[in-house]
């Protein structure tokens with residue numbers, strides 16, 4: 001276990017235009033901590049991981065693992081991968097096809113010149129850990145996807161590295177196996193306490209595994225926080241959108257209330273909540289937003305957007321909007337419903353238990369969509385929290 005310190009890491013790639021894949025990124029990781037780098041494709045997750053592994057030559061920055069300085073661009077230090085006490089587990093498993101499972105797991109031990117007897121013991125232990133002891137004499141082609149990934153996991157852990165790097169290791173597995181291997185990895189981390197950096201673009205994976213999440217945007221960390229804080233208090237609209245608040249509703253202040261900030265002509269589509277004689281009807285009176293803001297974006301999770309029949313009165317404490325059903329799919333205990341509200345398309349999860357009405361929802365149906373004011377988060381035009389309460393701090397943004 002090692003304390004990991006990344007300072008001012010920058011990596012540019014030549015090209016037209018040149019890409020700044022990692023942009024002055026700093027991060028401290030506590031010994032035994034499980035850090036997840038989360039973000040959309042191209043935000044620099046993999047490049048950060050490759051810089052940690054020694055597979056890239058960064059343009060700026062320093063990285064230390066425990067008391068070992070493995071990168072110092074100005075000091076001209078950049079230790080090769082086999083000189084860093086790091087284990088790696090990739091999305092593609094990257095098992096050697098011509099080697100048995102035993103030789104695959106033992107590979108990092110051979111590159112570190114671990115004595116034969118000790119290596120044999122470590123391989124057995126690692127295989128035992130991930131439930132692969134019975135597979136040691138097989139070749140990768142004789143294994144299922146889940147077994148291959150468990151072998152890759154054993155190989156990443158076999159040398160008892162200070163730091164284990166994971167690059168989307170679960171994304172090639174089918175949904176059921178992904179859950180299984182994820183649970184196994186979580187348990188292994190709790191038992192062994194290795195320090196980990198795990199790259200993913202899957203928010204549920206990040207929430208489940210991370211002690212802390214670093215949400216990345218354009219080579220930088222937009223928010224660094226516990227899963228609970230990132231989930232409940234996304235510091236920026238970008239983070240909110242990425243962590244499941246997929247619904248976005250733009251509102252504009254008008255008089256003492258708020259109107260939908262849709263484009264021209266959109267109000268006819270939604271009837272009730274729309275304009276009459278050119279002036280839009282307010283959809284909400286007071287919202288927990290400072291007076292200085294005149295344009296905001298409301299962010300909301302699908303299960304916080306409720307639906308009720310158009311003729312029914314929604315609760316008075318909520319924000320009610322006239323909506324039209326675009327699509328409704330059966331989801332077991334709920335319906336997944338897409339509704340149009342002015343220019344916006346929003347997703348609702350309408351529970352079926354005790355509300356069989358939702359089962360009959362169909363395209364073209366007029367409904368009322370509503371949400372509780374405190375279930376939503378509010379962001380200003382720059383994507384920062386627009387809240388009357390103290391906003392969560394953005395780190396490194």
Ligand SMILES: Nc1ncnc2c1ncn2[C@@H]1O[C@H](COP(=O)(O)OP(=O)(O)OP(=O)(O)O)[C@@H](O)[C@H]1O
Nearest residue numbers: 013019020021040041042043044045046047048201
């Ligand atoms: N070898 C390379 N040459 C040129 N540009 C690169 C190279 N590797 C990465 N990039 C660019 O650097 C940026 C960050 O890429 P990176 O692979 O780190 O993102 P990522 O967040 O891991 O994405 P993904 O989830 O798709 O793997 C992207 O704009 C990418 O196009």
